[in-house]
Amino acid sequence: TKMLSNFVYNVCQCAGDWRMDSFVETTIQQLKEKIGNGKALCALSGGADSVALTFAFYLLKEKLEIRLEAAHFNHHLRGEESQRDEQFVRDICQRFDIPLFVGEAQVVAGKKGLEAAARDARYRYFDTLDGIIATAHTADDNAETLLMHLVRGTGLKGLGGIAPVMEKRIRPMLNITRSQVLAFLEEYHIPHVEDSSNETDAFLRNRLRHRVMPLLTQENPRLAGNLSQLSQRLRQDEQLLASLADGPLPDIPALREMPPAQLSRVLERFLKESGVREPEAEHIRLARELV
Numbered sequence: 001t002k003m004l005s006n007f008v009y010n011v012c013q014c015a016g017d018w019r020m021d022s023f024v025e026t027t028i029q030q031l032k033e034k035i036g037n038g039k040a041l042c043a044l045s046g047g048a049d050s051v052a053l054t055f056a057f058y059l060l061k062e063k064l065e066i067r068l069e070a071a072h073f074n075h076h077l078r079g080e081e082s083q084r085d086e087q088f089v090r091d092i093c094q095r096f097d098i099p100l101f102v103g104e105a106q107v108v109a110g111k112k113g114l115e116a117a118a119r120d121a122r123y124r125y126f127d128t129l130d131g132i133i134a135t136a137h138t139a140d141d142n143a144e145t146l147l148m149h150l151v152r153g154t155g156l157k158g159l160g161g162i163a164p165v166m167e168k169r170i171r172p173m174l175n176i177t178r179s180q181v182l183a184f185l186e187e188y189h190i191p192h193v194e195d196s197s198n199e200t201d202a203f204l205r206n207r208l209r210h211r212v213m214p215l216l217t218q219e220n221p222r223l224a225g226n227l228s229q230l231s232q233r234l235r236q237d238e239q240l241l242a243s244l245a246d247g248p249l250p251d252i253p254a255l256r257e258m259p260p261a262q263l264s265r266v267l268e269r270f271l272k273e274s275g276v277r278e279p280e281a282e283h284i285r286l287a288r289e290l291v
Contacts, residue, residue, distance in 0.1 A: 041131045043122075044070040044093070044100075046085040046193040049136035051092065052181045053173055055190050057134070058096050071129055073122040074104040077114070081196060088193050101129055115203055127168065137162050137171040140178040140213070143227035147208050155281065156238045161231030174232065177224050245269045255291045263288065 040061075042054040054070055061068045072089040076082050086102065093100040103125035110117040126133045142161045149158035164171050173181075185192060201207045217223045245265035255263060267287040271279040 039067045039069065039131045041069045041071055041101075041129060041133050043126060043133055043135045044072050044089050045195070046072070046088045046092075047136075047195055048181050048185060048192040049138055049141075049173070049178070051190060051192040052184050053134060053136040054098070055096075055188065056184070058098065069099045069101070069131075071101045071103070071126055071133065073125050074102065075107040075118045075121065076104060077107055077118065078195070078197060085193055085195070088191075092191075103128075115205070123169070131168070133169045135169055135171050136173050136181075138173050138178050138181060139175050139224040139228035140209075142174050142231055143224040144205050144208050144213065146227050146231050147212065148204055151204065151208075156234055156241070159231060160235030160238050161228065163235070164232065174228050175225055241265055252291060263291070267291075 040057050042050065042057055044050045044054050054068075057066065057068050060066065070089070070093055072086060074082055074086045078085075086104075090100060090102070092098075103122075105121045105125070107114070107118045107121050110120075146159060146161045149161075162171055162174060164174060197203075198206060198209075201210060213223070220226065241261055242265055244262045245268070249266070249270055250258070255266065258266065264284050267284050268279045271283055271287060276283060
């Protein structure tokens, strides 16, 4: 997993003029070496990003001897529109002869809100499927995630944005922008569907997408890509700092001599091992006062 994580990070740093299918070709070549089963399972919602990723894999599957499959999850949150999305995915997979897995659930909002509940339900289904799942998160998604964490309050880990690899999921499009995705689909005349919930400002991500990102992009048109690359570098920094917390828990005198960044991560690990599932900054602060 660590090798695969490093690979996806390196691929996400590709810059300059390139074609999306060429980018994905490099990705698939490396995935074949890391995974070894020649299988790509794309999460396919029917939206532009996931359709672009799936079609890029489709263009290259014979050349690279890849067995392409897709997975769709119906959250039943938008009535007829949710059914429309599922039917669109079924139609496009039938058109291109892509085996499709479909899951469903009636999602209801939990403590963390409706978006989080939908995401958790979707990933629980994906995790039941065999193989590595490729999701189509873009540089824009990553930039929005970084800004969301800044608004809500975060540390270095939160500034790392969307992980290129997490368990059995990979995100090979983190440095591809939404505009590049749309240009790719237009070039090949590939349709997609629009999720009406993306138009509402009820969610923080949408408010940042509609109001904040356009203003910042006026200052720098490459903002999304730059923020996504920044998040990946910060994620690497966090991984290095977190590694300093490995090993047996030091005694109190050693803890008192530690640099603050290392001490915080040692205490965070200790709290997790003691049953605190997700230690927050306040938990770590209180633990430091006891040292």
